[in-house]
Amino acid sequence: MPAKKRKITKARYEALAELRYALRQFLRFSENAAQAAGVTPQQHQAMLAIKGFPGPDLITIGELAERLQILHHSTVGLVNRLVAERYVQRVMDRKDRRQVRLVLTLRGETILENLSTIHSEQLQRMAPQITQLLKGLRGEIF
Amino acid sequence: MPAKKRKITKARYEALAELRYALRQFLRFSENAAQAAGVTPQQHQAMLAIKGFPGPDLITIGELAERLQILHHSTVGLVNRLVAERYVQRVMDRKDRRQVRLVLTLRGETILENLSTIHSEQLQRMAPQITQLLKGLRGEIF
DNA sequence: TGAATTATATCGTATCACGATATAATTTGG
DNA sequence: CCAAATTATATCGTGATACGATATAATTCA
Numbered sequence: 001m002p003a004k005k006r007k008i009t010k011a012r013y014e015a016l017a018e019l020r021y022a023l024r025q026f027l028r029f030s031e032n033a034a035q036a037a038g039v040t041p042q043q044h045q046a047m048l049a050i051k052g053f054p055g056p057d058l059i060t061i062g063e064l065a066e067r068l069q070i071l072h073h074s075t076v077g078l079v080n081r082l083v084a085e086r087y088v089q090r091v092m093d094r095k096d097r098r099q100v101r102l103v104l105t106l107r108g109e110t111i112l113e114n115l116s117t118i119h120s121e122q123l124q125r126m127a128p129q130i131t132q133l134l135k136g137l138r139g140e141i142f
Numbered sequence: 143m144p145a146k147k148r149k150i151t152k153a154r155y156e157a158l159a160e161l162r163y164a165l166r167q168f169l170r171f172s173e174n175a176a177q178a179a180g181v182t183p184q185q186h187q188a189m190l191a192i193k194g195f196p197g198p199d200l201i202t203i204g205e206l207a208e209r210l211q212i213l214h215h216s217t218v219g220l221v222n223r224l225v226a227e228r229y230v231q232r233v234m235d236r237k238d239r240r241q242v243r244l245v246l247t248l249r250g251e252t253i254l255e256n257l258s259t260i261h262s263e264q265l266q267r268m269a270p271q272i273t274q275l276l277k278g279l280r281g282e283i284f
Numbered sequence: 285t286g287a288a289t290t291a292t293a294t295c296g297t298a299t300c301a302c303g304a305t306a307t308a309a310t311t312t313g314g
Numbered sequence: 315c316c317a318a319a320t321t322a323t324a325t326c327g328t329g330a331t332a333c334g335a336t337a338t339a340a341t342t343c344a
Contacts, residue, residue: 017194052159
């Protein structure tokens with residue numbers, strides 16, 4: 001069985017487009033919030049990834065790269081900027097001394113907490129619509 | 143009542159971070175898919191917004207800017223590139239001749255359809271996790 | 285010990301969107 | 315009917331990122 005030329009309905013295109021629209025609105029909101037807090041969006045995301053790394057361990061550079069979906073050596077630059085602004089500290093790992101672990105400073109914590117609060121609120125506002133759109137995308141066609 | 147210094151739990155940070163991680167994975171997937179199809183991510187998004195504009199009317203430049211959350215004159219450049227590559231056509235609006243409306247060419251339709259199919263699949267894969275995370279974010283704390 | 289892992293660094297490239305500003309066509313409102 | 319608003323277009327420089335390519339260094343592992 002070769003190709004399965006299944007036509008996509010207008011309704012599905014609309015749902016996909018609407019979802020993207022919602023996504024972009026969220027990202028826009030987030031960018032504005034970060035800027036207003038005096039950090040770049042990337043710095044905000046990195047801080048969240050550092051603080052929200054699952055489990056009790058501190059995140060490493062390599063893990064941060066994965067969580068941010070950027071390359072290893074792009075991450076180093078990003079962390080350098082965060083350290084320069086005193087939002088983050090590097091911590092040596094005793095077990096494996098090649099690795100560096102990252103932790104927020106008090107300064108970083110404060111900013112992240114404020115940002116996280118309004119992000120939570122915004123997400124709660126948007127959640128119903130997004131959930132609905134995702135639900136609408138399943139099954140039906142294709 | 144002034145400030146409400148409500149502390150955010152580790153679990154909430156983790157949920158926010160996990161949600162971002164999922165989002166970035168989706169966006170990464172989408173970028174790769176677009177590149178593989180021979181268009182830039184922005185071109186793909188614009189085509190989806192054009193095709194998935196709600197209702198029967200064709201979208202205008204101004205409306206496209208809003209849907210993409212970019213500025214008006216950035217949109218013009220994006221559309222120029224889409225027209226140059228023959229993915230999109232400009233259509234004059236007879237009612238209001240200041241406006242330009244946009245429509246996909248057959249060439250554009252084909253690419254968008256393929257991309258939309260795999261995006262639908264990917265979203266169906268990711269939907270349960272995202273829905274769960276959004277659910278987890280509501281209420282509780284703050 | 286040699287290979288793999290982890291972090292760091294540099295330098296140029298590419299991509300985008302923006303800011304600022306301007307022009308033009310057209311429509312709308314007082 | 316004319317002035318103001320709307321819509322699209324254009325140019326040019328700026329800024330922000332991430333990437334590719336490549337290299338070095340420290341450390342761990344097989």
